[in-house]
Amino acid sequence: MAAPDTTAGGAAEENIPAVAVIDDEGTVIGWTQAAEDLLGYRPAEVLNRSGAVLLMPGDRAARISDWAGRFGDREHWSGLAETRHRDGHRVLVRVEASRLRVPEGTDAWLLSATAAAAKVTERAASLLEPFINRSPLAMALWDRDLRCVWLNDAARSLQRVFPHYRVGRSLAEPLPGTDVEAAAGAMRRVFTDGNPMIDREARWVSPDGLEERTLSTSLFRLEGVDGRPLGVCSQAIDMSHSRARDRLALLREASIRIGSTLDIQKTAQELADLAVPVLADYVTVDLAESALPDVEPLQRLPATDVSIPVFRRLGVASIHEGVPESLWAVGEAVFVPPSSPFTEVLASGRPHYEEVLDISPGTWLDQDPARAEIIHGTRMHSLIVVPLKARGELLGVTVFVRNDNAAAFTKDDLMIAEELCVRAALSLDNARRYTRERTAALALQRHLLPRNLTGGGAVEVASRYLPSDIHDGVGGDWFDAIPLRGDRIALVVGDVTGHGINAAARMGRLQTAVRTLAYMDLPPAELLTHLDALIAKRQEEEETDGYPLIAMGATCLYAVYDPATRRCTMAAAGHPPPALVDPTGDVSFPDLPSGTPIGLGIGPYESLELELAEGTLIALYTDGLIETREADIDTGMDRLRAALARAVLPLENLCTQVIDTMVGGTSSEDDVALLVARTLVSDR
Incomplete structure (x- = not known):
């Protein structure tokens, strides 16, 4: 469909109203030059003929009937209407209709029409048009083909953002670099169902990325004097610099x-x-x-x-x-x-x-x-x-x-x-x-952890504790070195579930229980069995006393080293195995039977006995050292193997090196306990 030429010379350019006279039978009996300029019909083509020729085919009879029913008894009416140009395209016009009394006693109608897309001059402007043109609200009218037929000055100022803000340009016309699918779809929905769309936010970024605009757009349907949809009115306001x-x-x-x-x-x-x-x-x-x-x-x-x-x-x-x-x-x-x-x-x-x-x-x-x-x-x-x-x-x-x-x-x-x-x-x-x-949990944790570890005459020891930067910062990780009879040494590391001051307190209880059982000189597997039963019994008593039960789940690794025989006996309760570094620097993780965690009361546990060479390094640790969200335990153990290989540094420096390698400068997801012991070399 060709766009109407609303910028041609003559009456249309000067916005002179097109005037026609139609008698009560619907026959055109008056036709002006301005009407010919607007719709293209010469007087001979419309005079003494039915005015239906000026309407689009298909619904002429229904529209005429609607007008007669709505305005037949009025002296004056006005509104938007859709007319047919001589070449067949639609022309959206504003119509002013006044009743005429002719000498013969019959009625006629004087119709004055102006194209909606016509250029408004100061001479022809209505009282509202200066206000509309000065408004910061960008307003535009679109016909049923989504072709722009009128816009105000604010809309013209947005042509860089929305190039279709031009009279005669349709949203159906593709423009390079412009995506109008969403806007066209919204207008079609409003035109079809009549429900207005209010405050739809749209964002525009210039091709060079240096300019950004945010528009709030509203749409509502335009209806003609016969109540039928003619187009859509869009209203947009630039919110890019809105304080709200x-x-x-x-x-x-x-x-x-x-x-x-x-x-x-x-x-x-x-x-x-x-x-x-x-x-x-x-x-x-x-x-x-x-x-x-x-x-x-x-x-x-x-x-x-x-x-x-x-x-x-x-x-x-x-x-x-x-x-x-x-x-x-x-x-x-x-x-x-x-x-x-x-x-x-x-x-x-x-x-x-x-x-x-x-x-x-x-x-x-x-x-x-x-x-x-x-x-x-x-x-x-x-x-x-x-x-x-x-x-x-x-x-x-x-x-x-x-x-x-x-x-x-x-x-x-x-x-x-x-x-x-x-x-x-x-x-x-x-x-x-x-x-x-x-702060309180850290104080409790550090108070409960041993301050002066000693390996006696069996091993040289060093340790590190690193609280996490996530959760409550402090957990139930702990370690200990307990001298036993005959220059033997017990090495312990454990991890109580949970974080915060409660976990630290449960850790202290578990540590005390382990020390008590260790002084009874129980073998590692038997010690863990007694510990499991003791903690399970304590939890049952807490529950029956009516206090809220906080289940103590804990893992533990308990090892006893005898320097006289160089035999190390160890048992684990759901805990990762220790790392053993022989004097040549080779790192291994013994295949240690892993029992259930402490507190379930379903032991027993099994021990593993190994003979260690003099100068062997034993590294006990909690899972916070080797396990992260991004890597599983196996990957972490491989990294620990590399960190411990050829570990000949002083043990204090070694602890620092291992922590830096495994955790680095990142936030620790879990607290970390590390206990390292090196078996002493005899003087012989």
């Missing part, structure tokens, strides 16, 4: 970035970095002492005549390099006057909002000359202070300031700041709880 959209993006980003780790300082800094510059020019995150485990109490710091240490700075960000607005660096105590907004927020738990920061004499700033000087020097003019509250406890405050940004904070900005702080406070509280429990 930036704020929503900020909250979405907050859910991803804030609290990415269980580290208090990192979480505080994430909040500060996120809010600058989208919300504020300068942000600080200051926490009270209650939120800061393992730091020097603020009460011990000396107060000044006008200010006291109330917070410790944990996060700060600014649009200015070097953060000239901040009097204190991260980690330092923050001093504030008792009457300041910061202490007021901490005491009340309610935010402080100053659209225009009051720096006049007589305010709290009189007691804080250093901060007043900074405020004047950096031109701070708008302030928000929001409490950090989580689970009913006040953790500190976050301060939002504007200086370079001339716009003052609004109530909407305050709401965004509060929402950010709510999310950050929960993450900070989680990090605080994690840090406290991890």
Whole structure:
């Protein structure tokens, strides 16, 4: 279908209305030059003929009947209509119809039509058209063939983003580098079912990738005076620099970035970095002492005549390099006057909002000359202070300031700041709880692990314990070296399931039980059998006493070395085998019978006895050393074999080398225990 030529000369170009007169029988009795210019019919071709010739074939009778039913008794009506050009294509027009009284006493209709795609001149413009053209809302009309028939100035300004914003261009026409399938499909659905589409977001990126636009588009169907669909109206607004959209993006980003780790300082800094510059020019995150485990109490710091240490700075960000607005660096105590907004927020738990920061004499700033000087020097003019509250406890405050940004904070900005702080406070509280429990568990773990290992006259020993950086940081991994009668030595390594302080406590119980059984001089297999029965019995007693049962699953490897015979007897309860490195540097993993883990009460266990050469290295370890999410135990054991090969270093250095090789600088997924022993060489 050819596009209508709406830019031809004459009446169409000047937008002179096309006028026709139709009598009450539907016969055309008047036809102007403007009507000929618009629809192509010469007077001789339409006068004294039925006006149905001006309509598209197929539904002429139904449309005429609809019009007669709707407007037959009116004096005036107007609306959109679809007409037929002489060459057969559709022309979308706006029709104004007025009833005429002719001398013969019969009625007629004066029809005045203007093409929807015609160029509107100031002389012909309606009262609404200047408003529509000045609107930032890009508006366009599309006919049933999805051909653009009209658009306003805002739509024309988007032609680089959407090249089909041109009168006469159809979405069905392919353009290089332009994908319009989604837009065309949406328009067809709206045209077909009549349901408008509201606020559909579309993203455009320039071919060079340097420019990006985000548009919010709405579509609704256009209907003619007969109620039948004629086309679609599209409305789009450029949201690329919308403050509301930036704020929503900020909250979405907050859910991803804030609290990415269980580290208090990192979480505080994430909040500060996120809010600058989208919300504020300068942000600080200051926490009270209650939120800061393992730091020097603020009460011990000396107060000044006008200010006291109330917070410790944990996060700060600014649009200015070097953060000239901040009097204190991260980690330092923050001093504030008792009457300041910061202490007021901490005491009340309610935010402080100053659209225009009051720096006049007589305010709290009189007691804080250093901060007043900074405020004047950096031109701070708008302030928000929001409490950090989580689970009913006040953790500190976050301060939002504007200086370079001339716009003052609004109530909407305050709401965004509060929402950010709510999310950050929960993450900070989680990090605080994690840090406290991890500190307590580490203290317990290190207290329970042997501090001064000795191999007596049998072996030289060294050890390492590495807490994990995941879960609760501390698990139930442990090791021990227990001197026995006859210069023999018992070497033990174990792994209690779980993490945190409970796992550390269960580990201590298991370690004590192993030492007690070891002093009874039980063989390894028998010792594990007694240990399994003991722990299973203890768990049954805890359950029958009405306390919540925390099942103690544990693996254990117990070995006894006799230097007189150079015999090493070992037994395992669900634990990986030891690594043995002979004096030549060859590494082997003995085929040790692996029984069930401790605590199931279904032993017994079997032992393996080996004769070791003098200078043999025995490496006992937990699975955290050899197993990761990316690699199974077999792969880990191969890596351990390579790390131990030709191990002639001092044992302390060897432990460090093995840990570095196996774990490196990555975060450990599980805690690691490593115990190495080298059999002594006789002097003979």
